[in-house]
Amino acid sequence: MDDLTSGTRKGPILLDAGTVAVVGASPDDNKIGGKPMRFLREFGFGGRIYPVNPRYEEIGGHRCYRDLESIEGPVDVAIVAVPYQHAQPVVEQCVRKGVRQVVMFSSGYAETGADGAVRQQTLMRSIEGSGTRLLGPNSLGIANLASGFIANFGQAFELPRGVLRSGRAGFVSQSGAFGTFIFTLSAEQGLGFKYFAVTGNEADITVSELIAAMVDDDEIDLVAGYVEGVRDGRRFLDACEKARAAGKPVLLIKTGRTPGGSAAAMSHTAAIAGADEVYQAVFRQTGAIRVDDEEEMLDIVGLMRSHKTMGGRRVGVLTMSGGAGVLIADALDRNGLELARLDPATEAELARIVPEFGSTRNPVDLTGQFLSEPGMLRAALGCLLGDANVDAVVFFLGLGRRYGEQIAQTLREVAAAASKPLLVAWIAGPAPIIAQLRSEGVPVLPSATRTVRALGALARFGEACARPTRSFSLAAPAATPIVASGGAGRCSEAQTKTLLQRYGMRRLDEALVGSEDEAVERARAIGFPVVLKVCAADLMHKTEAGAVALNLRDDAAVRVAYRRILEGALGYSPGLAVEGVLVSPMAGDGIEVIVGARRDPVFGPVVMVGSGGIYTELLHDAAIGVLPLAPGEAHALIRSLRIHPLLAGARGKPPADIDALADCVEAVATLMLEHPEVSEIEINPLRVFERGRGAIPLDALMVVRES
Numbered sequence: 001m002d003d004l005t006s007g008t009r010k011g012p013i014l015l016d017a018g019t020v021a022v023v024g025a026s027p028d029d030n031k032i033g034g035k036p037m038r039f040l041r042e043f044g045f046g047g048r049i050y051p052v053n054p055r056y057e058e059i060g061g062h063r064c065y066r067d068l069e070s071i072e073g074p075v076d077v078a079i080v081a082v083p084y085q086h087a088q089p090v091v092e093q094c095v096r097k098g099v100r101q102v103v104m105f106s107s108g109y110a111e112t113g114a115d116g117a118v119r120q121q122t123l124m125r126s127i128e129g130s131g132t133r134l135l136g137p138n139s140l141g142i143a144n145l146a147s148g149f150i151a152n153f154g155q156a157f158e159l160p161r162g163v164l165r166s167g168r169a170g171f172v173s174q175s176g177a178f179g180t181f182i183f184t185l186s187a188e189q190g191l192g193f194k195y196f197a198v199t200g201n202e203a204d205i206t207v208s209e210l211i212a213a214m215v216d217d218d219e220i221d222l223v224a225g226y227v228e229g230v231r232d233g234r235r236f237l238d239a240c241e242k243a244r245a246a247g248k249p250v251l252l253i254k255t256g257r258t259p260g261g262s263a264a265a266m267s268h269t270a271a272i273a274g275a276d277e278v279y280q281a282v283f284r285q286t287g288a289i290r291v292d293d294e295e296e297m298l299d300i301v302g303l304m305r306s307h308k309t310m311g312g313r314r315v316g317v318l319t320m321s322g323g324a325g326v327l328i329a330d331a332l333d334r335n336g337l338e339l340a341r342l343d344p345a346t347e348a349e350l351a352r353i354v355p356e357f358g359s360t361r362n363p364v365d366l367t368g369q370f371l372s373e374p375g376m377l378r379a380a381l382g383c384l385l386g387d388a389n390v391d392a393v394v395f396f397l398g399l400g401r402r403y404g405e406q407i408a409q410t411l412r413e414v415a416a417a418a419s420k421p422l423l424v425a426w427i428a429g430p431a432p433i434i435a436q437l438r439s440e441g442v443p444v445l446p447s448a449t450r451t452v453r454a455l456g457a458l459a460r461f462g463e464a465c466a467r468p469t470r471s472f473s474l475a476a477p478a479a480t481p482i483v484a485s486g487g488a489g490r491c492s493e494a495q496t497k498t499l500l501q502r503y504g505m506r507r508l509d510e511a512l513v514g515s516e517d518e519a520v521e522r523a524r525a526i527g528f529p530v531v532l533k534v535c536a537a538d539l540m541h542k543t544e545a546g547a548v549a550l551n552l553r554d555d556a557a558v559r560v561a562y563r564r565i566l567e568g569a570l571g572y573s574p575g576l577a578v579e580g581v582l583v584s585p586m587a588g589d590g591i592e593v594i595v596g597a598r599r600d601p602v603f604g605p606v607v608m609v610g611s612g613g614i615y616t617e618l619l620h621d622a623a624i625g626v627l628p629l630a631p632g633e634a635h636a637l638i639r640s641l642r643i644h645p646l647l648a649g650a651r652g653k654p655p656a657d658i659d660a661l662a663d664c665v666e667a668v669a670t671l672m673l674e675h676p677e678v679s680e681i682e683i684n685p686l687r688v689f690e691r692g693r694g695a696i697p698l699d700a701l702m703v704v705r706e707s
Contacts, residue, residue, distance in 0.1 A: 017076035024081035025051030033081035035153040045148035084108035104136030139200030140176035167192020170214035172225040212239035233603035237472040240286035250288040281624040287464025307421040309462030312391035314340035316384035317363035319396040325363030335456030392421040404430040425451040491702040503667040510584035534569040545572035592685035612685040634662040
């Protein structure tokens with residue numbers, strides 16, 4: 001199912017329907033075929049309902065049909081609520097009938113093993129070439145609370161009608177049970193979702209397509225969801241980019257952070273640019289927000305009902321506790337936010353409001369005095385919100401049950417008039433009053449750290465929305481395919497560097513030789529000191545093999561080293577096909593980085609830059625970008641590295657040639673886009689010299705997919 005192309009599949013996804021057939025319908029509300037009949041009725045679905053079951057004449061006041069093809073009119077959506085043993089002919093009927101979308105509750109397919117996977121393939125062949133789309137199999141279904149189209153059998157729809165109500169958000173999940181738990185929890189917190197969809201096995205309709213379809217709805221401001229893995233990486237990129245361009249946040253719990261298979265990775269690039277690291281890059285590049293759990297997700301959903309973004313990262317803090325102010329300041333730093341530096345005029349105004357035993361410096365300590373002086377809170381909040389140096393305000397308080405309604409009225413009035421986010425961290429406050437504030441769109445959370453964490457998401461999404469629209473489409477390759485010089489598709493260092501030269505990268509004045517005498521002759525021509533390295537496509541780690549000799553200063557040293565490194569390489573890897581020995585000059589001082597790229601099985605080509613040489617996997621300092629990179633994105637990746645201050649010239653050191661490093665990143669990216677047969681390339685180390693002196697690959701490897 002992996003698909004690295006952009007675009008959409010045939011046939012639109014239906015998030016609503018005018019006519020619904022329920023195949024396997026039952027008069028028993030507790031059965032899987034009875035629940036959608038009940039939910040469609042209870043949630044006021046206004047379209048036509050066609051129960052299909054040859055055992056009954058009517059169900060719930062609706063005429064019952066023997067099969068789909070007995071229905072006179074068109075059918076938009078068919079719910080398939082029969083065991084898999086009977087499902088295949090039903091889907092074939094759907095195709096003949098021209099049903100636009102199948103919602104397949106039936107399980108027993110790929111989720112059960114090899115036999116089920118075969119059944120699923122047969123199922124998909126039956127809809128190929130038709131206009132029929134399929135959600136599932138093994139899906140809990142889909143629901144539109146605004147229209148009452150509940151093609152779903154989940155427990156969430158058994159909640160009281162007043163609890164479960166529509167809103168301006170959509171929810172999509174790859175887990176039926178866990179998705180239902182989150183959806184239910186959101187309803188109990190007063191957070192309405194218009195859509196709820198569970199993808200099941202994703203044999204056809206994917207989470208990416210559902211996100212895109214929900215984003216297209218003008219009545220949707222936000223999409224949330226639970227994702228275990230994406231099947232169509234490029235469509236996922238396009239869907240999240242579409243959401244960002246529309247100013248609609250995508251919030252996802254993405255599980256599976258543990259590295260899979262990196263222990264067996266062939267290169268540093270494969271070990272560092274693992275599956276989860278690539279997902280992190282996808283979230284960063286598209287502006288989608290990755291959350292850790294359902295608590296964080298619903299905190300942000302609640303906040304984003306009133307504000308989707310904030311204008312910067314500067315936060316004004318108002319508190320009734322000095323200790324809480326310190327706690328919030330620490331939390332701001334952890335979440336990439338900062339305490340705003342208040343305008344002197346603001347501090348002067350606060351001095352007229354705050355008691356002498358409080359503090360007018362940010363975080364502002366209003367003390368508990370505001371409880372007995374109601375105007376104090378309004379004035380202090382107004383000061384902070386009116387300061388041009390403040391992008392958002394966090395107000396912390398605790399208890400206040402006796403004064404709860406008074407405080408709430410002030411908060412709702414100030415929040416309604418504010419053009420900036422106002423978040424409230426209310427600890428152990430009066431639950432009914434807090435619930436009412438939340439229902440009115442005033443974001444109130446029971447924790448200072450949770451409040452700041454949610455605010456950090458606003459800042460990140462605001463910055464993402466400020467970026468230009470981009471495309472993740474992959475252009476057709478335009479280069480002659482590369483043929484590897486070694487086994488298993490590996491290219492030698494010399495072959496890899498030759499290709500990199502064609503993409504504008506510099507190369508040392510080095511030569512490949514085949515004898516001691518040639519090595520000495522070449523060393524004299526280059527000028528001592530020199531470096532000798534065994535060149536073999538299948539020799540991945542030269543240092544470990546003893547296949548490198550540095551700082552050789554005369555003929556004798558070259559001869560000894562030549563024999564020693566060949567013996568080391570052949571001892572390390574008996575039968576190694578040696579291409580020759582590279583004779584190179586010693587490179588000058590510089591900073592060592594790694595630049596690499598590989599093809600992710602889900603998202604396609606990705607590029608990586610990080611701390612190089614012996615620090616590559618020791619420091620775990622790397623940044624990844626899914627290709628193609630946007631203008632300036634190579635520089636942004638470099639700025640995100642822990643090594644960046646060193647590159648920029650820390651502690652009196654001259655700055656390195658960061659522009660040349662960025663050019664190398666872009667060169668590797670271009671190579672990967674133009675050569676789809678290259679599965680992996682790595683330059684480690686790339687030595688970056690002082691500004692204006694460029695960068696040179698000192699070692700490189702490449703793997704080409706065998707034809």
